[in-house]
Amino acid sequence: MATDQGVYLYAVTRDEGEEPDGLTGVAGAPVRRLTHRVLAAFVSTVSLAEFGEEALRRSMEDLTWLEETARTHHRVVEAVAALRPTAPVRLVTVYTGEAQVRDLLDERHEQFDAVLARVAGRREWGVKAYAVPGRAEPVADPQDAAPGAAYLNRRRAALRGREADWRRAGEHARAVHEALMDVAVVGRCHRAQDPQLSGRREQMVLNGAYLVDDERAAEFAQVIEDVAERGVTVELVGPWAPYSFAALDQDGEAARGDAP
Secondary structure: OOOOEEEEEEEEEEOOOOOOOOOEOHHHOEOEEEEEOOEEEEEEEEEHHHHOHHHHHHHOOOHHHHHHHHHHHHHHHHHHHOOOOEEEEEEEEEEOOHHHHHHHHHHOHHHHHHHHHHHOOEEEEEEEEEEOOOOOOOOOOOOOOOHHHHHHHHHHHHHHHHHHHHHHHHHHHHHHHHHHHOOOOEEEEOOOOOHHHHOOOOEEEEEEEEEEEHHHHHHHHHHHHHHOEOOEEEEEEEEEOOHHHOOEOOOOOEOOOOOO
16 A cells, blocks of 8 residues: 555444445545454545545544545445444544554454444434423512613523523433433433534533444334423434444443443
């Protein structure tokens, strides 16, 4: 491989022979499979002029480039995950050559094997809950109240009503999470998204990811309907490859799901 080229890694699976046909990866490069010690890494060749360390530092600030790359990365991972248990790899993970990828498969063979066993027959589901603001009761101003004091009274009452809405929404979000955990194998609460990212005006109070056995997917979805309640909007998304439960930490151990 030329020194100006690198290897983009999408996912790791067991080498079971079957693979998606005709997959195109980032930058339009074909996806191929590298195998080592019964593991398979799905990769494509990329130019280091675009995917090298310095170039990536600039590209990651380009939202159009980032969105296109993330969409392609996700499409490749999902195509692989549709065939067999898959450990997705973090976006824009690039190595200097195939030998470095095989070294990864060799050094972390046991950890990858454990992750693949853990996610077999399971998919990740996302659950997002949003607080629905209540309609505050009108506050009657005292007849002798000055205009400024009346305004402050109304402001204080509105703030108290908003805080009460938040408390109720947070309590319900925790109840939703606990109910989902009765069905899920493991769950993790991610940081709530800002309305600019979520695309919704309501404030997010739960951004959960859950690893669920395939045969319990319908049961998991039913929980959402059972716990739906006025004051909180609950949204179920997925399923997809187990991004939240297949990562390896810096010590090479499988990252575990955590509850709030």
